[in-house]
Amino acid sequence: MESVAHPSLDTPLIEHLTDLGQARQIALGCVRCDLAATRTQVVFGEGVPTARLMLVGEGPGAEEDRQGRPFVGRAGQLLDAAIAQAGLSRDQVYVTNVVRCRPVKVSDAHLENRPPRAGEIGACRVWMDAELRLVAPRALLCLGAVAAKALIDKDLRLLEARGQWLSGPRGIAALATLHPSYVLRQRDPEARDRARRMLVEDLSLAARALTPA
Ligand code: SF4
Known part of the structure; x- marks a missing residue:
């Protein structure tokens, strides 16, 4: 889809969409923050527009930036597998990130992912x-500490908070869990398995939000 330039894009306009x-x-x-200068394209959320469960990650990576879709790289593949293991599928949920453009840093003349800065999260x-x-989801699952701190509590400690329903924005019930990229970064197979199990457990808990009251 082609982008639409909106030089007059301001918060009140967005709030009334x-x-x-x-x-x-x-x-x-x-172009509300500097990430506009280095992105290939904005990666807006996608999924069921009336989903009861919204998954929120940190920000797009290289593959997401290339394809313009959230969670389509290696972390996205791991997330899809974990979602399936929890008895869900991507077509039951809505998936997005706290920033919609890829945050990058230059390392050895290459672009590398970096966590989004507070100002970028605030702008987005x-x-x-x-x-x-x-979307008005019934529940949120924050993938990783960046999303959990931005949406649940800035002082949240992920490993202590995971597994408990907390209060998210707009009073939405929220859970925090590990980011799939964190699981992938575990070099030790046992640590990786443990982290992956935690992700599946938390997705299974979040899946209850899909059960009609
Ligand atoms: S990260 Fe968000 S606020 Fe910044 S340019 Fe992209 S869409 Fe706009």
Whole structure:
């Protein structure tokens, strides 16, 4: 989809959007933070527009930046497998990130991923709030400490907080779990298995949000 340049794009305009597709279309032209200068494209959330469960990660990586879709690289493949193990599928959920453009740093003349900065997360919050308002999920699963601190509690300690329902933005019930990239970074096979099991356990807990009350 082509981006739409919106030089007058401001917070009140975004706050009054009533259609997720329109929000996405406008977000594709967003230049609200410096990440606009280095991205290939904006990676807006995707999935069921009325999903009961929203998964929120940290930010797009190289493959996501290339394809314009969230969680399609190695971490996304691991997430898909964990979602399936928890008895869910990607077409039951909505998936997004706290920033919608890839944060990068230059290392040995190559671009590498880096965590988003507070100012970038703050600038992108208006899109996060638009997605929360328009999808209106019953539950949130924050993937990794960056998303959990941004959406649940800035002082949250991930390993202590995981497995418990907490209060997220707009009063939405929220869980925090490990980011799939963290699982992939574990070199020790046992540590990797343990981290992956935790991710599946937390996805299974979140899956209960899909059960009608
Ligand atoms: S990260 Fe968010 S706020 Fe920054 S340019 Fe991309 S879409 Fe806009």
